[in-house]
Amino acid sequence: MLITILFGSMVCFLQHAEAAESEEEKSARNHWSYQPLIKADVPTEGQGWARNGIDRFITRRHKEAGIMPANEATPNVLARRIFFDVLGLPPSPEEVSKLVNGFDESEYKQIVDQLLASPHFGEQWARYWLDVARFAESAGFEQDFDRDDAWRYRDFVTRTFNEDIPYDKFVRLQIAGDLLQPDKADSIIATGFIVAGVENLIQSRKEFVRDRYDKIDDMVSATATGLLGMTVACARCHDHKFDPILQRDYYRFAAAFAKTVSTNRDIKNDKSNIKVFCASEVPDGRIRMVVVSEPHRKNLPSVLAQVNFLDRGNTESPGEVMRPGFPRILLNGKDDSKWTKDNPGRVALANWITDTDDGAGQLLARVMVNRIWYKYFGRGIVATTSDFGTRGDRPTHPQLLDWLAGELIRNEWSLKHIHKLILMSATYRQGYFKNKSSLTANQKDPENLLLWHREPKRLGAESIRDNLLSVSGRLDRRLYGQGPGTLDFNSPRRTLYLRAKRARLVPLLQLFDASDTLQGIGNRQSTTTATQGLAILNDPFVDECIQEFVKRIAGGKPKNNQLIIEEGFLHAVGRRPTGLEKEICLEILKPGTGESRHDFCQMLFCLNEFIYVE
Amino acid sequence: MNLPILSRRELLSQAGFGCGAIALGSLLNPETGNANSVVFDPSNPMRSRPSHFPGVRSVIWVVMNGGSSHIDTWDYKPELQKRDGQKLDGADAYTGFFKTSGKLMASPFRFKQHGQSGTWASEIFPHLSKHVDEMAFVHSCYSRSNNHSPALFEMNTGMNRMGFPCVGSWVTYGLGSENENLPAFVVMTDAQGRGLPKNKAQNWGSGFLPGVFQGTRVKEKGAPVENLLRLPHMTKERQRALLNAANKLNREHQKKFDSQADLDARIESLELAFRMQISAPDVMSVASESQQTQAMYGMEHPKAKHFGKQCLMARKLVESGVRFIQIYSGGIDNGNSWDGHHNIKENHGRFALEIDQGVAALITDLKRRGLLESTLIVCGGEFGRTSDSQGDGRGRDHNPNAFTWWFAGGGVKGGTHFGKTDEFGYKAIENRKHIHDLHATILHLCGMEHEDLTYRFNGRDFRLTDVEGKVIKEILI
Structure with missing residues (x-):
């Protein structure tokens, strides 16, 4: 027996002797991700539309395909988008009313800078990193023992992103x-x-x-x-x-x-x-x-x-x-x-x-800039964000990917630099397709691989919960710390701080595709199920948010229904209602009872706009 | 016979939603070059999908949680009965989790032959033993872990590590659901307050498969499924009215995004949720079943009532098109499951009493309703138990080297006995079958090639059966 074992491992050793390189190895060696970064000059195309290097790479591919980019999104759409993308939280009605009338380039830049300087930025991006890091606060297996001090790592990640280490x-x-x-x-x-x-x-x-x-x-x-x-x-x-x-x-x-x-x-x-x-x-x-x-x-x-x-x-x-x-x-x-x-x-x-x-430094940079890109656009330049191997998807824009990776390395590995490049780009600021030429684009590239417009993206599980808390005025914005006790789902703190117990994952978060924390996850699914609908209709936590939301927009002095509708829309979806929308809502509010106000607020939570950000 | 599978294009054109433009990028696994690839659409993840060839519609798996003893149930060993107390040659004291004595321990139960197949059965299953001609036994099962937690993962996912999808998740991923008003994969656990099985909800996790394929645990008290019942202060009429308004607004919003199928699916999902509240509680209650039926399931027996009720509910769920049901017998602590470390007679006697009548009634009931043909019943746990006693007691330790699972229902050749253990039931020696083989067989009976049911995660096309698994053809019709 022993001899067999020894012999077995000898054979193994001989088979894998260091010197020889197999044919497969040779051909796989040419695989793109193992090559050094492409040193491509930023293209000159894109005059009049391009705002930075990103756009010039994107434009080149548009031109090759004969398609045009979509117009910039409207100010309130853009404002809502950057708040959720950068902070994972909605803008407050005050912020909305400031932004809704539009902003010029320098004002936009200011907003971007402010958001990147907000401590909530670190929270939002830590949440994504914790998926990659398969982070949880228990050991799993039979008894799922608690790791009482694991939260410090979560805080470390948040601080790292905030301080742009x-x-x-x-x-x-x-x-x-x-x-x-x-x-x-x-x-x-x-x-x-x-x-x-x-x-x-x-x-x-x-x-x-x-x-x-x-x-x-x-x-x-x-x-x-x-x-x-x-x-x-x-x-x-x-x-x-x-x-x-x-x-x-x-x-x-x-x-x-x-x-x-x-x-x-x-x-x-x-x-x-x-x-x-x-x-x-x-x-x-x-x-x-x-x-x-x-x-x-x-x-x-x-x-x-x-x-x-x-x-x-x-x-x-x-x-x-x-x-x-x-x-x-x-x-x-x-x-x-x-x-x-x-x-x-x-x-x-x-x-x-x-x-x-x-x-591996160049690959390290590529993988990280692609992760950031994925979070902003819903699809990575390499769609398989955790697999850059031969079985993974190939980059849609290899030169852009490598340019961004180079930007990261050249700028002392500052992640905020990459965030800012993306946020300032015209590519990021596009709206949903509106111009006629985009009909052609839709035929040529229905998957939007070339990024010629922007599709609505569903919020992640944590952002949905944070949004409920924020809109209802319950959100406790305290940063850092151990967070609420095990399984205290009703806590008003940001979802990031809820304890992650592997054997008792939070049902509402699981419904909306949160990570199960067992293996590192780069891409979350975004599924749509009836049980999600049940949660919005019957979950006690959601109902508590509804009740607080009612108090927030209709509490205090008696208000007329018109005003309640205005405020409800501003809070819940970051815009004013249209005439038709008002009519539909007035119907619900007509009885003038507490119940009718409750139902109006719950209806707002049922809107696609509440969980999809354009 | 291989039935044609919808191509991606066909699927898109049949997807409805009036637009036919589901984002292609969101469809998984399209390019594996595998004709049986699952085409999975996140905006309708539970869409019913064709199987690779005809198979059963539903699976019910009764889990002998804790690891039931094969030699005290279905694997009769006359030699063991004769040589109680004698030395077990070649015994490994660390076969199980603790330490065994190396001395053979006869089964405290009497065995008798039943049915035309002459199947030997332990006296603890008086009801089930009437069905032996419908059951196919695999006596030569083995697994790779002697420890509950990894062994339960292995039993459920094929791997004794965490993070892999369980059988129920793979089956629902492969076939989708037949009834959108109910969860496709339902789990029932001990209804006597003795806790969830070890690993808790991790046992029915979907691993790297999308979370929608994880099991839904049906609770004994309150709403059987999370959020299924309206809160006390809400009425059906008000909810309907507010949903009508939301629908109108969502349709308005949709006009701008007319090719976004996911937005449409969200509107549908709210409607579906509304309907689920009406239909699901009925299916999940056994109150409307006749007293005669309830009695047949043992619901008049105080010790068997809870399990009988779960078996009856399983039948109702199967009738309604639920794809996969797992019922765990027993709870978390060793004494509160089939984990008979200290006294097999007391422990197995108690748990057999709990499940015998209910499981037997399930077979009878499905059969008389013509549903046994389209349902697969599986019964087995994470490992067997040792032929020698644990320490000086009358219990047995874990034994991953030998155990029995039985199958019944559609596609199963009843009365079959496949594989053998040695004369004491200590080790499987003939036609040894690993969990992967059992899983391959379950998938096969569901109409799926286990080698083709794959999901790409981090660069690899994963299967339930990893790189192994052979369908146990000998127990199939």
Whole structure:
């Protein structure tokens, strides 16, 4: 038996000897995402329409296809759009009335600057990052034990986006903050990223080694797919079927996490002590079996904290011990030692992943600018935001993608710079198609891949809840902190702060396609179901918002119905009602009772405009 | 026989909504080169989809939560009965979660043969044993985990890690729903207040499939489904009136966006929600069933009442076109499920009493209504139990190396026994079948090729059966 195992791993080793490069590898090596950024000049096309580089790239493709872009959206449409996109919250009626009359270019720029400076910006974009980071505040599996201090990572992400910490630094800290800056609380907290995944805390003797490899696999997936759009995890049991990622690449990548475990630590923050949930390296070089439910159990087994090559991923036949290293496709011909020499695995990984000369830095930038693009346009330049491999979609605008990635790197990895470029572009500011020429565009490009107009987008689950709270005047805008207790869904705080329990996800959020937090998610679905309708009709939380909304627009002094309708529309959909709309609403309000006002408000929540933003 | 599948273009032209311009980009998996690809439209995710070949319409899965013992139920082992207390050669004390004695423990139950098939059945199933000629048994099942949580994930998703879609999600993803007024995938859990199974709602999660395919748990008290009932202060008439107004306004708004199918679907979904309030509570109540029917399901027996009621509800849901139903027998704690670590006699005796009559009545009832042909009943848990005792007690530890599942209904060859365990039932030795094979068989009976039912996530076309799974043809008609 032993001989078979040894022989098996020998064969494996020989098969994957470093020198040879297979034909598949050679051809996949030419795949676009593994190439250096295209150094394309910004096109000169787009005079009269283009406002910045983005538009010039977009125009070139419009011209090639013979289509024209749509007109700019009206001021109130645009105002509502940027508030939801940048902050995840609606503009207040005061803000609406300020913006509804229009704004010139410098005023628009001012609004954009103000929004990007709002602390709610960080909340909105942290929410998206937490999807990518498969963040939750419990461990999953049998008992779904709480992670009471995991929220600090959520706050770290929010602060990072608000303070526009360079993205490469953000990435480095998330991978290895505890090793890079062992005395800095935030840097330790940042490693919440590495350990955010599920973890089995009730293990059996037979399986704790396999559990360990699953945990490492989770760290590999989160890092490779989340940060690089590389499906490295597909190579756990065999060489990647489609991408030039060898099984050995997988285990070399995994070896960076060989000693990494999740831990609860007491650390110093300024003068006080705080508890954090973070990554750390096992001090004695051993990984122990855990049975949280029976901590008193003695003589639990342990194994050396190392990663072995596993033929077919089978933990029962461990092969050679692996040293940290990176996929050959992204080494620019260099030796791993450029990053690994004298460095612990995770520090090496952090160095390589942000190295724009020889490592994965250029791909890192591409993936992130594409994620931002996806959030603004509802579709990434690469539609498969977490898969830039050969099975993923190809970029619709490769030069634009690379130009944006270059912009990120050239501007000291400032994400706000990218946000601003997008928000200031004419491409972003387009309305729904209105001009005649767009009928041709609709025939030529019905999917709007070339971005010749703007389609309404449904709000994400969290924004729908925040919108309900905000419109009804209930929203508690406090920033940061531990947030309401477990499962206190009725809390008026922003949805970002609700505890994410893996075994008890919030039903209303799940209905509207919130992440299940088990694997990193780059693209959320946006489904439409009858159970969503039931929630708007009968959910007690929604009803509480309706009742508060009634008080807000019809409480206090008696008001006539005309005024109630005006205010209702301004709050709920950010515009004044049309004559026809008023007529329909007057019908509901006619009885003049509290009930009729309730029904009017609920009707506003049933409007498509309430959850779709143009 | 392969039925033709709608092409994308056909689907779009049949999609209705008067516009035929669903955003192509939102349709998943169109280019896999697989004729059986699921074409999934997010604005109508539950649209009924054709199967790859004819199969059952619904599945009911009775979960022996906690891991029932095969050797005390359906896998009769005379040698084990004879050699109680003797050493089990080759015993591995860590087969289960705790530690076993290595000493054989005979079943405390008597076995008798039943039916034309001469099936041996334990005395704890007096009602079910009358149906053995309709049941097909796979005695050689095995799984890869000896620990509830990963084993439950494996039982449900094929993988013992988290994050993968469960069988019910795959089936509803593949086939959509036959009744838009009801959830397509319904889960029932212990109605005696003993808790959800271990892993709780994570067991019926949809993993990387869209969230709409996750199971909906029907609750025992209050609204059976979240938000199904109007709040006390609201009336049907007022709700209708406000929805009428909303419809008018939404239609006005729609004029500007006449090619946005998702906006239209949203309007429809509100109407559907309104109708669901009327039709769903009826289906989810057994009050209108005759006393005779209720009695048949064991609802007059205080210990079996709750489970009988769930079985009866399952029949009603199947009648209404619900696609997939999972009923968990037992709750979370070891003593409150089939997890008989300490005393098999007491534990299995108690739980068999709870489910025996209800499940048997389900078979009878479906059959007499002509629904058994179009329904698949599956019964099985996450693992079996050891042939040696746990410690010094009269219980058994987890055993992933051997267990029995049975199938009944459409496409199943009744009275079949497939696969074998060794003379003590300690390990499956003949025609060993992993969970992947059981899953492949379920999908096959639903009319789907398990190798073709795929979903692309992060660069990979995932399947319920991963890269394995063989349909167990021997138990099929």
